[in-house]
Amino acid sequence: MPTHWYQEKKQEHFYKKAKQKGYRARSAFKLLQIQKKFKVIKKRDTVLDLGAAPGSWSQIAKELVGDKGKVIGIDILQIKPLNEIIFLKGDMTKEESIKKILNLTGENNVDIVLSDMSPDISGNYTVDQARSVFLCNQAVKTCDYLLKPGGNFVCKIFEGEDFPIFYKKIKNQFKNIRQFNPKASRKSSSEKYIIAKNYIKKPLKNNNKKLN
Numbered sequence: 001m002p003t004h005w006y007q008e009k010k011q012e013h014f015y016k017k018a019k020q021k022g023y024r025a026r027s028a029f030k031l032l033q034i035q036k037k038f039k040v041i042k043k044r045d046t047v048l049d050l051g052a053a054p055g056s057w058s059q060i061a062k063e064l065v066g067d068k069g070k071v072i073g074i075d076i077l078q079i080k081p082l083n084e085i086i087f088l089k090g091d092m093t094k095e096e097s098i099k100k101i102l103n104l105t106g107e108n109n110v111d112i113v114l115s116d117m118s119p120d121i122s123g124n125y126t127v128d129q130a131r132s133v134f135l136c137n138q139a140v141k142t143c144d145y146l147l148k149p150g151g152n153f154v155c156k157i158f159e160g161e162d163f164p165i166f167y168k169k170i171k172n173q174f175k176n177i178r179q180f181n182p183k184a185s186r187k188s189s190s191e192k193y194i195i196a197k198n199y200i201k202k203p204l205k206n207n208n209k210k211l212n
Contacts, residue, residue, distance in 0.1 A: 014184050018056070027116065028056035029184035030193070031154075037180065038195045040152045041065060041112055048101060048110045048146060049073040050092050050139055051117030058085050061114065072104060092117065092138050098145055105146060108201065112152040115139035118191075125190075129160035136166055136194075140173070149201035155194045163192075170196050 014026035021028075035041055047061040052073030062071045062085055072086045073079060074097060079087040086104065090097030117139065119131035136157050143153055153174065157163060171177050175198035185191055 023056045023059055024054040025056040026184060028060050030116075030182040031057045031060045031114070033182040033184055034154060034180060034193060034195060035060070035064060038178070038197070040154055040195065040197065044068045045111035046070045046105060046109060047072070048105075048113045048142070050113065050115040050142065051075055051135075052087065053077040053079050055079050055082055055085070055087070057114055057116055058082065058087070072101060074101065092135070092142060098142060101142075101146060107145060108148050110146040110151065111148055112154070113139060113143050113147050115142075115153075115155040118156065125158075126160070129158040129190075130162060132156075132158035133160075133162040133166050140170070143173075143199060147199050147201075149199055151199040153194075153196040153199065155196070156191050157194060159190045159192050167194065170194060172200075173202070174199055 014029050018024070018026040018028055041047060041061060041064040043064070043066045045065045046069065047065060049058045049061060049071065052058050053075035055073060058071050058073040059082065062069070065071060070086070072088065074088040074090050074092065076089070076091045078089050081087060088097075088100055090100055115136065117135040119128055119135060122128055136155050139153070139155050147153065157166065167177070174196035176196070178195045180193045180195055182193065
């Protein structure tokens with residue numbers, strides 16, 4: 001059986017399944033597979049979903065946290081509203097976006113930060129991988145302001161020469177860290193997910209003072 005044909009059928013399977021269940025994208029199954037293996041989201045959690053468009057991860061997160069949990073999704077693109085989910089339009093490379101979220105949650109009150117952020121693909125993999133790591137670093141910066149001590153973090157990153165440096169950085173900030181490739185990801189994809197649990201809250205450095 002040709003590998004290319006099999007991969008197309010697999011992606012068609014997840015696409016059709018997403019449509020059947022009312023999820024906005026097949027990427028919903030990536031988060032479901034992460035949750036099944038690592039149990040990163042609990043009932044009543046406050047979840048922050050970075051790079052949330054079109055909203056499929058936020059949909060799954062809301063199912064998992066239940067009526068008494070909270071889900072906030074933010075993306076540079078406008079996201080069509082969904083019941084009981086707060087969607088914001090904002091660029092997570094800008095501090096003003098962190099301020100928007102702080103106004104809703106307060107400092108270090110988020111139980112889990114999810115980041116499925118991805119750069120605009122240029123076709124130059126070295127450039128795209130560097131941009132992916134930059135977005136991951138922005139997600140970690142968001143954790144500094146918003147994630148509770150002991151909280152969890154899920155981050156998509158493109159594999160490449162900058163990956164080991166970023167992975168080492170995360171290991172210094174969380175007690176437990178794993179790498180994971182969900183089955184819902186394309187086999188040819190270079191994306192990998194970092195699953196980090198039990199955040200170790202450290203004082204912000206002098207050059208990274210609290211946002212006003």
